Amino acid sequence: MASAAWAVLQVLLLLPTRSWSPVGAGNPPDCDAPLASALPRSSFSSSSELSSSHGPGFSRLNRRDGAGGWTPLVSNKYQWLQIDLGERMEVTAVATQGGYGSSDWVTSYLLMFSDGGRNWKQYRREESIWGFPGNTNADSVVHYRLQPPFEARFLRFLPLAWNPRGRIGMRIEVYGCAYKSEVVYFDGQSALLYKLDKKPLKPVRDVISLKFKAIQSNGILLHREGQHGNHITLELIKGKLVFFLNSGNAKLPTTITPVTLTLGSLLDDQHWHSVLIELLDTQVNFTVDKHTHHFQAKGESSYLDLNFEISFGGVPTPGRARAFTRKSFHGCLENLYYNGVDVAELAKKHKPQILMMGNVSFSCPQPQTVPVTFLSSRSYLALPANSGEDKVSVTFQFRTWNRAGHLLFGELQRGSGSFVLFLKDGKLKLSLFQPGQSPKNVTAGAGLNDGHWHSVSLSAKWSHMNVVVDDDTAVQPLVAALIDSGDTYYFGALYEQSCEAHKHRGNPSGLYYIDADGSGPLGPFLVYCNMTDAAWTVVRHGGPDAVTVRGAPSGHPRSAVSFAYAAGAGQLRAAVSLAERCEQRLALRCGTARRPDSRDGTPLSWWVGRTNETHTYWGGSLPDAQKCTCGLEGNCIDSQYYCNCDAGRNEW
Numbered sequence: 290m291a292s293a294a295w296a297v298l299q300v301l302l303l304l305p306t307r308s309w310s311p312v313g314a315g316n317p318p319d320c321d322a323p324l325a326s327a328l329p330r331s332s333f334s335s336s337s338e339l340s341s342s343h344g345p346g347f348s349r350l351n352r353r354d355g356a357g358g359w360t361p362l363v364s365n366k367y368q369w370l371q372i373d374l375g376e377r378m379e380v381t382a383v384a385t386q387g388g389y390g391s392s393d394w395v396t397s398y399l400l401m402f403s404d405g406g407r408n409w410k411q412y413r414r415e416e417s418i419w420g421f422p423g424n425t426n427a428d429s430v431v432h433y434r435l436q437p438p439f440e441a442r443f444l445r446f447l448p449l450a451w452n453p454r455g456r457i458g459m460r461i462e463v464y465g466c467a468y469k470s471e472v473v474y475f476d477g478q479s480a481l482l483y484k485l486d487k488k489p490l491k492p493v494r495d496v497i498s499l500k501f502k503a504i505q506s507n508g509i510l511l512h513r514e515g516q517h518g519n520h521i522t523l524e525l526i527k528g529k530l531v532f533f534l535n536s537g538n539a540k541l542p543t544t545i546t547p548v549t550l551t552l553g554s555l556l557d558d559q560h561w562h563s564v565l566i567e568l569l570d571t572q573v574n575f576t577v578d579k580h581t582h583h584f585q586a587k588g589e590s591s592y593l594d595l596n597f598e599i600s601f602g603g604v605p606t607p608g609r610a611r612a613f614t615r616k617s618f619h620g621c622l623e624n625l626y627y628n629g630v631d632v633a634e635l636a637k638k639h640k641p642q643i644l645m646m647g648n649v650s651f652s653c654p655q656p657q658t659v660p661v662t663f664l665s666s667r668s669y670l671a672l673p674a675n676s677g678e679d680k681v682s683v684t685f686q687f688r689t690w691n692r693a694g695h696l697l698f699g700e701l702q703r704g705s706g707s708f709v710l711f712l713k714d715g716k717l718k719l720s721l722f723q724p725g726q727s728p729k730n731v732t733a734g735a736g737l738n739d740g741h742w743h744s745v746s747l748s749a750k751w752s753h754m755n756v757v758v759d760d761d762t763a764v765q766p767l768v769a770a771l772i773d774s775g776d777t778y779y780f781g782a783l784y785e786q787s788c789e790a791h792k793h794r795g796n797p798s799g800l801y802y803i804d805a806d807g808s809g810p811l812g813p814f815l816v817y818c819n820m821t822d823a824a825w826t827v828v829r830h831g832g833p834d835a836v837t838v839r840g841a842p843s844g845h846p847r848s849a850v851s852f853a854y855a856a857g858a859g860q861l862r863a864a865v866s867l868a869e870r871c872e873q874r875l876a877l878r879c880g881t882a883r884r885p886d887s888r889d890g891t892p893l894s895w896w897v898g899r900t901n902e903t904h905t906y907w908g909g910s911l912p913d914a915q916k917c918t919c920g921l922e923g924n925c926i927d928s929q930y931y932c933n934c935d936a937g938r939n940e941w
Contacts, residue, residue, distance in 0.1 A: 337363065
């Protein structure tokens with residue numbers, strides 16, 4: 290989740306995103322068949338059930354058998370209802386009901402999905418990252434069409450709120466259709482080489498689309514090069530997707546650098562991510578998970594004068610069948626299209642246009658290691674410890690953007706103390722608390738809040754405790770004492786999506802990084818959290834708070850001021866969508882001068898909003914009011930004017 294990097298050759302264009310879909314890559318128009326109603330009861334599972342007649346097998350929509358729906362043993366936010374569709378399907382809509390003829394229904398819920406039933410991802414509605422609206426009674430059906438749809442085999446419904454006079458009660462349906470796609474698996478030492486038809490067209494237009502699921506954080510997804518150093522490359526680097534474009538044109542000035550664009554981060558999360566690259570003459574559109582960069586390259590379009598072959602998964606070394614010049618991709622590619630040609634299908638059928646190098650297969654294995662994401666300050670993971678052992682020993686990996694946060698907590702046996710492992714200022718600290726002794730502290734590592742994976746090993750035994758972070762080891766001597774491991778280790782949340790989440794953690798006002806779209810493609814950004822009775826998120830700009838606008842000889846100011854915020858447009862929109870209320874204030878102050886309007890009454894001062902609309906009102910006023918705040922409130926210093934500046938007083 291990182292913000293994009295701009296290159297010298299790029300000029301931003303205010304263009305709408307163009308959509309392109311190859312034949313067979315999208316869901317058909319009639320992809321709305323019920324998928325759950327025909328499934329056997331064994332396809333449904335849940336966290337718990339109130340009784341055998343309230344089990345998950347009775348949760349199909351409009352069914353009245355059993356108790357008429359699923360109800361868990363305890364109604365709380367830790368319950369879930371799961372469906373196994375049997376195979377990966379295109380899911381386009383969901384529907385919910387309460388328990389038949391009861392007072393049990395869910396008023397809001399989260400929807401999770403997974404390919405293998407282990408590594409889950411939350412579905413996020415476009416207008417909100419929070420839950421879906423549920424039911425208001427037991428028997429009416431609430432449908433929700435998913436925009437965009439998704440592909441998955443497993444779905445989970447997680448109730449967030451329910452009828453306060455009843456229990457959790459759900460009957461559900463899922464709508465969609467069969468999902469067909471060709472998948473290619475690369476083991477990190479393999480690649481596909483696709484030989485193109487030698488029929489160049491003018492102007493050249495290339496369209497490349499694919500979906501990828503990465504197992505490792507680095508690797509080449511695609512590469513194409515020419516005879517003069519020109520090339521295009523799509524590479525995953527530390528979980529970020531980077532698009533390189535080098536014209537290799539000797540006619541261009543040496544001061545013009547190759548284009549390098551970066552989108553997304555934490556894209557090695559073992560979930561599917563979509564990519565679309567469109568090249569038309571010197572115009573390039575680069576899209577990752579619906580986030581698009583449009584840019585226009587300067588100079589000639591010779592960078593598209595490339596060889597008639599393109600490699601996927603790695604960059605083969607010429608003359609060496611299984612050697613690669615750069616780190617190869619480890620993971621899966623799906624719906625791999627080049628100008629409408631299904632490259633994966635050609636490879637699967639062993640067509641002559643395809644050369645396969647290394648171990649390439651045509652199914653996507655499920656991950657052996659599954660990461661755990663903590664989505665809120667209340668999230669934690671409790672795992673059993675080796676109770677009774679005379680030591681504490683834990684190893685794991687973590688990644689976060691937060692400078693501070695708890696990672697691990699554990700209590701020792703027989704009241705002999707506790708320990709906590711946490712981040713502070715990007716460093717890892719281990720504190721051991723024992724009765725009658727001052728806390729023992731160990732610090733290791735630095736800059737660990739960079740969003741990359743870091744390995745941690747900690748141990749405490751008898752006379753010492755130590756922490757190893759990556760290659761950094763720190764040791765703390767202890768007073769000889771028996772250390773008995775407790776029953777449970779508690780792993781806690783690391784990063785937050787909003788200032789509200791920081792407020793719930795008890796954090797004071799201050800600067801924090803927030804990640805407004807969670808594990809989506811947007812990066813974290815720095816905000817000021819003002820913890821009053823509510824949690825205000827303040828996004829600051831890089832300029833001074835006040836800018837002097839001086840008059841020209843004609844008496845009219847001729848000055849423009851731009852405010853560059855510490856977050857991009859997508860990050861700001863994500864933050865706004867989380868907020869209950871959002872406001873921005875621009876104020877105009879004057880001294881010994883009337884407010885500058887033209888003779889026909891048209892204002893000569895204005896500001897431009899995020900969608901390029903022009904506004905002529907200032908802080909505290911309203912659009913189209915033609916009055917300043919004092920005019921609306923009736924307290925201007927000169928009652929014959931609607932703005933204080935119009936009075937022309939010798940004061941600010």
